[in-house]
Amino acid sequence: MKNWVRNNKGFLAFLVLFGVFRTAVADWNPIPSASMHPNLLEGDVVLVNRLAFDLKVPLTDVVLAHLGEPHRGDIVTFRSPRDRTLLIKRVVALPGDVVEMRNERLYINGRGADYRVLEQSVDSIGGTAMPTVQLAESWDGKAAQPRRHIQIIPDVTAPRTFGPVTVPQGEYLMLGDNRDNSADSRVIGLVPRKLLVGRAERVLVSADYQGNWMPRTERFGMSLYRQD
Incomplete structure (x- = not known):
């Protein structure tokens, strides 16, 4: 065993550094579900900046320092x-x-979001094709800010009305962009800051693993914060 360790020191050091990098600096995560349609698709692999919010002890969730704050959007x-x-x-x-x-429309601090219809489409819910509507959602009314594209599925039962809820200090309310097909804060509750891992920045690579496994090269390197 000692000889094996001695002969593979370089490889072992690489594994340790690789683990440190992925747990403390940056990570890449595959998208397994449809909860973030239309912006993230199953088969996307996203780059996550783990230093966006906190510096943590490598290989742990112990926070050493706060580096930034999450922003709405x-x-x-x-x-x-x-x-x-x-x-x-x-x-x-x-x-x-x-x-x-209220009936799918978000209100933040009393101000309702604005919506613009982008397109009508079809998505698979439990293997059944369902009609969907994709919308551009703006919460601040400022054209210079990135808009969020969301999807609604009119023909499914979903929690389309809740609140009002005042978010406590140190917690955040999360929603999936696929509003009618997402187990988000409406199901799991508010998310404490200590459970945040990082900020997703862009799609690294993508492949249609539910179809023919062909790479979706048009998504390679795509930013997750589009401008309309």
């Missing part, structure tokens, strides 16, 4: 407060915000 990875599953959703409400949803 960020796509983030985090551990579910229910079972610690790694999830990816969009930050919708920040600490101190009063948020509610």
